[in-house]
Amino acid sequence: MMIGVLGPKGSYSEKAAGQWLAEIFPGETASIHSESCRDPVLHYCDDIQDVFSFLREGPVDIGLVPVENSIEGSVGVTLDMLLEHDVTIIGETVVAIEHCLLSKGRKEDIRIILSHPQGLAQCRHFLKENFRGAELRTTGSTSHAAKLATEFEEMAAIASRESAQTYGLNILVSNIQDRKHNHTRFLIMVRSDEASAGYPYRSYEDRTYKTSIIVYLDRDRPGALYEILGEFARRKINLTRIESRPSKKTLGDYLFYIDLEGRTSDDIIKEAIYNVESKVGMLKMLGSYPASEPV
Ligand SMILES: O=C(O)C(=O)C[C@]1(C(=O)O)C=C[C@@H](O)C=C1
Numbered sequence: 001m002m003i004g005v006l007g008p009k010g011s012y013s014e015k016a017a018g019q020w021l022a023e024i025f026p027g028e029t030a031s032i033h034s035e036s037c038r039d040p041v042l043h044y045c046d047d048i049q050d051v052f053s054f055l056r057e058g059p060v061d062i063g064l065v066p067v068e069n070s071i072e073g074s075v076g077v078t079l080d081m082l083l084e085h086d087v088t089i090i091g092e093t094v095v096a097i098e099h100c101l102l103s104k105g106r107k108e109d110i111r112i113i114l115s116h117p118q119g120l121a122q123c124r125h126f127l128k129e130n131f132r133g134a135e136l137r138t139t140g141s142t143s144h145a146a147k148l149a150t151e152f153e154e155m156a157a158i159a160s161r162e163s164a165q166t167y168g169l170n171i172l173v174s175n176i177q178d179r180k181h182n183h184t185r186f187l188i189m190v191r192s193d194e195a196s197a198g199y200p201y202r203s204y205e206d207r208t209y210k211t212s213i214i215v216y217l218d219r220d221r222p223g224a225l226y227e228i229l230g231e232f233a234r235r236k237i238n239l240t241r242i243e244s245r246p247s248k249k250t251l252g253d254y255l256f257y258i259d260l261e262g263r264t265s266d267d268i269i270k271e272a273i274y275n276v277e278s279k280v281g282m283l284k285m286l287g288s289y290p291a292s293e294p295v
Contacts, residue, residue: 004051004060007044010143010163012095016186017042017064020093047140052081055191063087063189068241069097070183072121078187079245079257082214082286088195089212089287091188094295099123099177100161102146102169105153110172112137114145115158118184123158126176143167183295195287207290209263210240213273215256216247218281225256231275232260235268240291263288 005013021040043060045051054060067078099119103110112135113120113127119142120127127136139145145157146167156172157163164171217224232239241259262269265288277283 001040002043002059002061003040004043004045004054004063006048006051006065006141006143007042007046008141008143008147009044010146010160010166011044011141012097012160012184013064013066013141013186014042014044014143015160015162016066016093016095016184019095020064020091020186020188023093024091046144048075048077049081052085052087055087055189056085061190061194062090064186065189066118066184067092067187068185068243069118069122070181071177071179072118074243074245075118076245079243082187082257083245083255083284086192087189087286088192089187089189089289090195091289092185092210092292093188094183094185094292096295097122097177097182097184098161098175099142099158099182100164100171101126101156101173101176102159102164102167103149103153103156103172104169105156107172109154110134110156111154112152113156113158114139114148116140116142116145119145119158122177122182125178126173130173181295185292188289189287204290208261209288210259210291211262211264211269211273211288212257212259212286213276214282214284214286215258215276215280216282217254217256220253224279227279228256228276231272231279235272237262237269237272261291 003017005017048065051063051065055063065078066075068074113131114137117138120136142159143163146159146163149155149157149169150167238261243257244254247253247255264270
């Protein structure tokens with residue numbers, strides 16, 4: 001079983017994969033590099049688009065991508081890819097993100113700071129207060145930034161504690177994100193034509209399930225969104241997230257990404273989604289899956 005994640009080694013996506021596997025195979029050693037956990041192997045991808053492409057074309061069987069962060073909000077490219085690709089979400093996991101400033105050099109020598117755009121954005125205050133004159137450069141992932149920072153002493157990376165160890169860098173400052181509590185939610189997906197196959201899955205008796213959908217209203221008219229939300233409210237279905245994303249057709253035209261509590265095997269969810277479908281231009285089902293433990 002090959003799991004596609006953002007690489008190289010040391011990324012938060014890798015951490016998320018380990019955490020998810022430990023939940024799916026409780027009691028087994030959650031090592032993604034060993035023979036345990038029914039042999040999962042990580043396939044490190046350069047960017048989020050590649051996770052989706054390798055899932056579609058192989059060799060990846062399961063894709064894991066970040067979707068939202070508690071400080072910075074949605075990961076736009078993931079939302080776009082969820083619309084474009086034929087994938088089904090089978091799980092989610094929430095990871096605590098503690099960014100560190102890593103370098104080979106000393107704090108006073110740092111001229112260039114590298115990180116994934118999410119990493120830079122989550123540490124905006126720290127950067128403004130401590131490195132006003134430094135050049136900020138974006139990389140494909142936080143671990144890619146750490147790998148690059150090994151090359152020059154004037155470079156530093158915003159990345160995880162694990163990356164410091166992996167790439168032999170010093171932790172100059174730890175916990176530099178703008179808020180102490182910083183969490184990123186990751187989605188775990190399979191190809192939709194494989195969704196009924198035997199991917200690793202654990203049925204939880206005690207867990208809330210979530211269903212994710214994308215809707216496109218087609219025609220802007222008063223009360224259109226209100227009508228859709230009414231289908232859920234009337235049935236007392238709790239929405240855990242609603243996010244708009246440009247349709248990219250014209251300015252001011254949006255898609256809505258909705259997460260709700262419940263699963264499509266529940267009649268009430270089936271009925272609500274059926275009714276919503278009749279009111280919108282497009283509805284895409286992304287899947288029903290066990291919600292992660294509250295953080
Ligand atoms: O760069 C990484 O290490 C990632 O796994 C990506 C990512 C993201 O895109 O949100 C994951 C968690 C953090 O929020 C910062 C970066």
